[in-house]
Amino acid sequence: MDTAILAESLGKTYTRRKRADGFWAGLRAYFSFESETVAAVSDLSFRIERGESVGLIGENGAGKSTTVKMLTGILVPTHGRVETLGVVPARERRKLAQSMGVVFGQKPQILWDIPARESFRLLKVMYAVPDDVFRFTYHEAVERLELGDFLDTPVRLLSLGQRMRCDLAASLLHAPAVAFLDEPTIGLDVLVKERVREHLIEMRRRFGTTIVLTTHDLKDITATCERLLVLDRGRLLYDGSREGFEQRFAVGRTLVVALEHEADAPTRRALEAELSSEEVTFVWDTPHRLRVECARSASAPRVTASVLEHLRVADLSVQGAELDAIVTRLYRSGKAAAE
Amino acid sequence: MRALAAPTFRQSLAGFVVLAQKTAQTKLTYRLATLITLLSSGFAYCVFLLVWREVYRHDPHAGPLSREQMMAYLVMAFLVNSALIMNVETRFLQRVRMGLVTGDLLRPLSFVFFQMAQATGDVLVNALFAVPIYAAGLVFAGSALFPASLLAAVLGALSLVLAFFIAFSVSYLLVQASFVLQSGYGIFFARAALHQVFSGLTAPLVMFPQSLRRVAEWLPFRCEIETPVRLWLGHAELGDAPRLLAEQAAWGVGLFVTGELVFRAVMRHHQVQGG
Numbered sequence: 001m002d003t004a005i006l007a008e009s010l011g012k013t014y015t016r017r018k019r020a021d022g023f024w025a026g027l028r029a030y031f032s033f034e035s036e037t038v039a040a041v042s043d044l045s046f047r048i049e050r051g052e053s054v055g056l057i058g059e060n061g062a063g064k065s066t067t068v069k070m071l072t073g074i075l076v077p078t079h080g081r082v083e084t085l086g087v088v089p090a091r092e093r094r095k096l097a098q099s100m101g102v103v104f105g106q107k108p109q110i111l112w113d114i115p116a117r118e119s120f121r122l123l124k125v126m127y128a129v130p131d132d133v134f135r136f137t138y139h140e141a142v143e144r145l146e147l148g149d150f151l152d153t154p155v156r157l158l159s160l161g162q163r164m165r166c167d168l169a170a171s172l173l174h175a176p177a178v179a180f181l182d183e184p185t186i187g188l189d190v191l192v193k194e195r196v197r198e199h200l201i202e203m204r205r206r207f208g209t210t211i212v213l214t215t216h217d218l219k220d221i222t223a224t225c226e227r228l229l230v231l232d233r234g235r236l237l238y239d240g241s242r243e244g245f246e247q248r249f250a251v252g253r254t255l256v257v258a259l260e261h262e263a264d265a266p267t268r269r270a271l272e273a274e275l276s277s278e279e280v281t282f283v284w285d286t287p288h289r290l291r292v293e294c295a296r297s298a299s300a301p302r303v304t305a306s307v308l309e310h311l312r313v314a315d316l317s318v319q320g321a322e323l324d325a326i327v328t329r330l331y332r333s334g335k336a337a338a339e
Numbered sequence: 340m341r342a343l344a345a346p347t348f349r350q351s352l353a354g355f356v357v358l359a360q361k362t363a364q365t366k367l368t369y370r371l372a373t374l375i376t377l378l379s380s381g382f383a384y385c386v387f388l389l390v391w392r393e394v395y396r397h398d399p400h401a402g403p404l405s406r407e408q409m410m411a412y413l414v415m416a417f418l419v420n421s422a423l424i425m426n427v428e429t430r431f432l433q434r435v436r437m438g439l440v441t442g443d444l445l446r447p448l449s450f451v452f453f454q455m456a457q458a459t460g461d462v463l464v465n466a467l468f469a470v471p472i473y474a475a476g477l478v479f480a481g482s483a484l485f486p487a488s489l490l491a492a493v494l495g496a497l498s499l500v501l502a503f504f505i506a507f508s509v510s511y512l513l514v515q516a517s518f519v520l521q522s523g524y525g526i527f528f529a530r531a532a533l534h535q536v537f538s539g540l541t542a543p544l545v546m547f548p549q550s551l552r553r554v555a556e557w558l559p560f561r562c563e564i565e566t567p568v569r570l571w572l573g574h575a576e577l578g579d580a581p582r583l584l585a586e587q588a589a590w591g592v593g594l595f596v597t598g599e600l601v602f603r604a605v606m607r608h609h610q611v612q613g614g
Contacts (some may be wrong), residue, residue, distance in 0.1 A: 094345060114365055
């Protein structure tokens with residue numbers, strides 16, 4: 001398989017002036033030239049094959065956007081080697097741009113004062129998109145992302161969600177070989193998010209587009225990516241399949257139980273005695289709400305059966321096996337370790 | 340893997356033209372704001388012309404030019420200045436501050452031509468407004484505003500194109516400062532002040548004290564305004580035209596190349612604001 005993206009010992013450091021809070025500190029800093037070096041990304045190595053769909057996740061400030069900017073050629077790495085579609089991005093940015101689509105969720109890429117339809121026409125000419133490709137990508141975007149109602153409205157008058165959809169459509173109009181999508185679903189409602197995911201899947205199916213998706217909504221990842229790169233404070237914490245990630249980092253599940261009636265002490269004791277052989281912890285949030293935290297070794301079906309047998313259950317759910325629960329736990333543990 | 344191909348010249352040219360068109364369209368969106376700017380600066384300049392007219396009424400030999408020549412010069416200087424107003428700096432500064440410049444860096448059109456296409460769009464709209472300014476100028480300058488000859492008109496027009504190239508290149512060079520300073524307002528105001536003084540916008544440089552004229556000779560600003568105006572009005576000898584045009588071309592190319600070199604150096608160290 002061809003390599004679409006290659007990063008070897010990639011790193012980016014910034015130098016920034018030291019600043020302090022308050023007016024007087026600000027005044028002192030004005031006359032000071034003290035600076036500090038901050039490592040945004042350190043020693044990042046990975047390879048993404050052509051056609052892969054990879055989720056790049058991490059906490060705020062983990063280095064995701066900096067990584068995407070180095071892969072697209074906007075930033076020059078401080079050290080290491082990077083290649084996207086076989087070229088060094090910062091050196092051959094124009095050549096690469098022709099085959100690359102990029103969305104920065106918080107930075108509108110299409111012209112602000114004219115309708116999106118006009119921006120799309122501009123991009124068609126600028127990228128020399130063949131008519132048949134444009135016909136497909138344009139109609140796919142208009143239909144799938146439901147752009148029809150506001151295509152002729154100046155972009156500055158659109159809502160965030162409408163603008164985001166236009167930005168995404170614009171970035172994929174030329175059917176790029178690789179698409180970097182930095183928070184493409186930010187500010188979208190659940191239905192629109194679903195549409196965006198469908199659009200990405202369709203573009204990938206049709207054109208074999210390599211997708212690098214950065215997002216804080218892990219449902220985006222679950223729906224569109226089979227591989228994960230997890231960044232933590234600029235370093236690569238995990239690189240592998242989504243399933244592998246879940247197996248490696250899932251520590252267990254939590255059974256959340258809402259009760260019809262308050263459970264008396266003997267009932268509680270009976271339940272706890274029955275499950276004493278399992279690695280579980282009982283947490284009574286209120287007399288009507290119980291959380292049973294199960295270790296990975298615990299048998300969820302057995303725990304569930306015992307709970308249903310002993311308690312009058314109004315509602316029951318299992319949490320913690322989902323990707324976002326695992327990632328949340330991972331972030332928390334990372335923060336705790338750092339502190 | 341299929342090797343990536345750089346965009347062809349034809350594709351780049353088409354992209355340039357359509358981007359210029361869309362920028363012009365954008366500029367026309369804010370018609371009331373554009374009209375207010377035009378009217379207010381036009382009013383200020385009319386007052387300025389009236390003051391000069393009054394000076395010449397008291398002393399017909401107030402300067403080396405006749406009253407008609409002076410009025411024609413000042414009207415043409417205002418016209419050229421208005422035509423060359425590009426929003427390169429303001430647009431760019433805003434985009435750097437908000438981190439939006441990333442979008443410009445990710446297009447198949449080179450960054451400098453991306454900026455130049457937008458500047459061309461600005462100038463296209465300015466050209467539309469130049470017609471009424473020229474007509475209004477006839478009130479002050481009369482037939483002295485007409486080109487001295489057909490050749491003078493051609494040379495003036497050619498010089499105006501080169502003036503655009505210089506003005507753009509100066510702006511392009513200065514916007515690199517925004518990458519480094521994150522806010523380039525100080526530099527842009529400095530440029531505006533130097534341009535105001537040394538371009539010949541307020542008066543022909545021949546009326547300046549010798550010391551200031553010497554400074555002006557070492558700066559590109561007079562090539563933006565004074566040179567095209569002198570060629571159009573026939574205030575420059577035709578024999579001087581090749582030298583004046585060559586001087587403009589040299590400034591244009593020099594500034595353009597310097598801007599590109601600085602851009603490449605800056606790109607190695609710049610930061611993108613706003614995450």
